[in-house]
Structure formats: structure tokens, C-alpha cells
Amino acid sequence: MWHIYDGLVLSFFGLWFLCSCIAQRRVLPRVLRRDQAGLIPNCRFFAPRPVSFDLSVYLRTQDERGCHSSWQPLVEGDKTSLCFVWNPSHRLRKTVYDLTDMLQQQDRRETWHLSYPYLLLLNACTTAARSLPEHGRRVQFVITARAGYEDIIQNIIFLSHFHPY
Amino acid sequence: MTIHIFAREYVCLSIVAATAAISVLLSSLESLSLWNHYRREGLFSWQVHKARHSQLLTSRLIPIYDMIFAYPAVLWLLGLRMLFCGLVLLNLGHRYALLIGCAGIASTSVLLTLRGPDGKNGADQMTKIIFTSLALALLSPHAWLWRCEIVFLSAQLCLAYFTSGFLRIQEQGWRSGSALLTVLRQHTYGNHFCWSAARAHPRLTRIASCSVLIFECIFPVALLFPIKILVIFLGFGVLFHVVNAAVIGLNTFLWAFIAVYPAFVWTSMSFHSWLGTK
Numbered sequence: 001m002w003h004i005y006d007g008l009v010l011s012f013f014g015l016w017f018l019c020s021c022i023a024q025r026r027v028l029p030r031v032l033r034r035d036q037a038g039l040i041p042n043c044r045f046f047a048p049r050p051v052s053f054d055l056s057v058y059l060r061t062q063d064e065r066g067c068h069s070s071w072q073p074l075v076e077g078d079k080t081s082l083c084f085v086w087n088p089s090h091r092l093r094k095t096v097y098d099l100t101d102m103l104q105q106q107d108r109r110e111t112w113h114l115s116y117p118y119l120l121l122l123n124a125c126t127t128a129a130r131s132l133p134e135h136g137r138r139v140q141f142v143i144t145a146r147a148g149y150e151d152i153i154q155n156i157i158f159l160s161h162f163h164p165y
Numbered sequence: 166m167t168i169h170i171f172a173r174e175y176v177c178l179s180i181v182a183a184t185a186a187i188s189v190l191l192s193s194l195e196s197l198s199l200w201n202h203y204r205r206e207g208l209f210s211w212q213v214h215k216a217r218h219s220q221l222l223t224s225r226l227i228p229i230y231d232m233i234f235a236y237p238a239v240l241w242l243l244g245l246r247m248l249f250c251g252l253v254l255l256n257l258g259h260r261y262a263l264l265i266g267c268a269g270i271a272s273t274s275v276l277l278t279l280r281g282p283d284g285k286n287g288a289d290q291m292t293k294i295i296f297t298s299l300a301l302a303l304l305s306p307h308a309w310l311w312r313c314e315i316v317f318l319s320a321q322l323c324l325a326y327f328t329s330g331f332l333r334i335q336e337q338g339w340r341s342g343s344a345l346l347t348v349l350r351q352h353t354y355g356n357h358f359c360w361s362a363a364r365a366h367p368r369l370t371r372i373a374s375c376s377v378l379i380f381e382c383i384f385p386v387a388l389l390f391p392i393k394i395l396v397i398f399l400g401f402g403v404l405f406h407v408v409n410a411a412v413i414g415l416n417t418f419l420w421a422f423i424a425v426y427p428a429f430v431w432t433s434m435s436f437h438s439w440l441g442t443k
Contacts, residue, residue: 091284
């Protein structure tokens with residue numbers, strides 16, 4: 001009985017490693033794209049080209065008269081000197097990278113606002129807008145990219161519509 | 166219990182499990198500290214996450230998913246994962262307790278992945294591989310499957326380093342050190358002091374970048390190194406991850422990747438004994 005189990009597990013390990021090797025190609029086979037459990041690794045970490053820009057999400061509100069509030073960051077808090085042991089804000093920033101990546105992979109630009117990453121960012125921005133001191137009726141968000149410490153200029157890479165909240 | 170008979174393999178696997186559990190514990194604590202983002206109106210909202218696939222929304226399992234993935238149930242899931250980490254760390258000598266702990270961490274990690282993205286990274290990926298394969302291997306009482314598990318983990322570690330190194334060594338930017346500067350200049354992944362220092366010393370930056378590329382590319386070959394050289398080589402790996410944690414802030418990578426080093430050493434020693442060399 002155990003020998004059958006051992007054989008099955010060994011075959012599974014072999015297949016798993018084979019799929020892991022295949023998955024390192026640029027274009028994933030369709031069957032591996034269905035790995036919802038995330039058991040097939042992506043080992044590219046910063047390869048072949050590194051992430052070049054800091055991505056940030058800012059939001060602003062618009063009141064009844066059409067006046068805009070100032071832009072506010074959605075994710076606040078920079079890395080601290082304790083980041084080598086405790087770095088939860090990295091998860092928020094990583095999520096912004098992941099969502100921006102997903103947003104840019106959308107084929108049809110005219111339906112971007114119906115996509116999952118857009119809705120997720122809008123959901124978070126709407127909540128953040130409610131907690132702003134300047135209350136408005138509608139919210140808009142922007143995703144910016146900048147060259148970190150080298151350049152403080154924020155380039156707009158995505159600007160949302162205004163949405164009532 | 167058969168542990169004393171298969172002491173070496175079991176000890177190796179329990180060290181892997183304990184070190185990887187630290188990574189999962191840290192990761193769960195960080196996720197819990199962001200609890201408000203898991204609410205309906207947060208960045209990790211399940212109500213929006215479940216809209217990412219039409220199959221998910223129409224699935225018959227959606228009431229169960231709602232029950233375990235919505236706020237605040239997801240926080241209990243993270244808490245449960247921490248309890249399983251505790252079980253692993255406190256019961257390294259008991260195979261069944263270790264098995265339950267590993268299976269618990271593996272299943273909660275898979276569930277959290279199914280839930281949707283919440284800033285998971287390569288460390289979460291590696292720990293998921295470690296605990297899923299450990300749970301499958303430890304269920305068997307046979308040491309030879311445990312040996313296969315150790316070799317499997319070593320192979321996954323080689324794949325992780327080699328893929329990253331091989332893809333990067335082909336890029337001129339990584340060989341010249343300019344890509345490293347690009348990473349260091351960012352607030353998210355970089356560090357102002359290190360960026361300034363690297364810019365002021367381009368030759369040192371190039372050496373640092375090339376050293377990492379060489380380390381990653383030759384990692385699978387290191388299995389053939391004599392044990393003393395292998396320990397020094399893996400010491401460089403530990404240093405690399407410590408620097409990554411301190412400069413880039415990839416704190417969980419340190420524990421997730423060095424967790425597999427004992428398995429790599431075990432595989433190398435077995436390889437040498439098979440070849441009849443030292």
C-alpha cells in the first residue's frame with residue numbers, strides 16, 4: 001500500500017519539477033496558466049530586466065462645484081531601517097505593481113474600467129477618499145511612475161475616470 | 166516511530182521545515198498587520214477578488230469561499246496558519262505533529278493564493294512548495310521518499326537561482342551593474358545610501374552584480390563542490406539574502422531560501438558518497 005503511495009508521490013514530484021522548468025519560459029503553456037494554487041513557481045526575480053520605476057497610486061476627489069482636492073497617496077509609509085525584519089508595507093507596494101501589470105495587460109483599452117485590477121484600485125481609492133478631510137462626490141485615481149531617488153518627476157501612466165461614491 | 170532509524174533525513178527535513186516556518190510566520194504577521202486592507206472596501210477585498218474570474222463567481226463552491234475568504238474569516242485563516250507554524254516549530258521531533266503542521270501551512274497557503282493577490286512574493290512561492298512537498302513526503306514512513314523529497318527541494322532551489330541568474334547574465338545591464346543601480350534607485354526596492362555609494366563606485370557595483378550572477382548561474386554545479394567549499398559557497402548565499410533583506414527589504418526571502426540549504430548540503434553529500442568522493 002505504502003509503496004504505491006510512494007510511487008505516486010515520486011511521480012508527482014517529477015511532474016511538478018518538470019512543469020516548474022517549463023514554466024520559466026516567457027510564454028506559458030495554457031495548462032500551466034490554470035495553476036490557481038500557485039504551486040508552479042516563477043523564478044524570474046528582477047530578470048531579465050529589472051523593475052525600473054517606483055509606481056504609486058494617488059487619488060483626488062471632486063465636489064459638487066467641480067473643485068478638486070489635492071492628490072493623496074493611496075499607499076503611505078516608506079521603508080524603515082527595520083525592513084530587514086519587518087516590512088509589511090512592501091506587500092501593499094507589491095500589490096500596486098501586480099495590479100498595474102495586470103491593468104497594462106488588458107487587451108481592450110475601452111473596457112479597462114471594467115477590469116478586475118481597475119475595480120480593486122477603485123474600491124481602495126473610494127475608501128481612502130471617504131476618510132479625506134476634503135469631502136467630495138466623485139473620486140479619480142492615477143498611477144504614476146518615477147525614477148526613484150534619481151528624479152522626483154512623476155509620469156502618469158494611467159488616469160482613471162471620475163466615479164461617484 | 167521510525168525517526169531514530171532514519172535520523173539524518175528526518176533531521177534535515179525538520180530543519181528545513183523549522184526555518185521555512187519562520188518565513189511563513191513573518192509573512193502571516195505582516196499580512197495580519199494589514200488587516201484593514203482585507204475588509205470589503207480594502208485593497209485585498211474578497212468581494213472584488215472573486216470577480217476576477219467568471220468561473221469563480223459562478224462556482225458552486227462560492228458560498229464556502231465567501232465563508233472562508235471574506236473579512237474577518239480571512240484573518241482567522243492567517244491566524245490558523247500561524248498556529249500551524251507554531252506546531253511545526255514546537256514539534257520537530259514528532260513526525261505526525263510535523264506532518265499536521267506542514268499540511269496545515271500548505272493548505273492555508275494554497276487557500277490564500279486562491280483568494281487573490283495580496284502582495285505575495287517569491288518567498289511565499291518557495292514556502293508553499295516546501296510545505297506541500299513536505300506534507301506529501303512525511304505522510305510516508307519510508308526514508309527513501311524523504312530522500313527523494315530532499316533531492317526535489319534541492320532541484321527547486323537550483324531552478325530558482327539558475328533561472329534568475331541565467332536570464333540576467335544575458336543582459337548587458339546586469340553585467341555592467343547599471344541594472345543593479347536601477348533597482349537601488351527605487352524607494353520600493355532600493356536604498357538611498359546604497360544607491361549613492363553604488364553610483365560613486367561603479368567598478369564595485371559591477372563586481373557585486375557579476376558576483377551574484379555567477380553565484381546564481383553556477384549554483385546547480387555547486388552540488389559537486391567538496392563540502393568545505395560548498396559551505397563557503399552557501400555562506401555567500403546567506404550573505405546575499407541578508408543584504409537583500411537589509412537593502413531591498415525582502416525579509417521573508419532570507420528564511421524561505423536558506424531553509425532549503427540543509428537539503429542542498431544533504432544532496433551534495435549523498436552525491437559525493439555515491440561517487441565515492443569527499
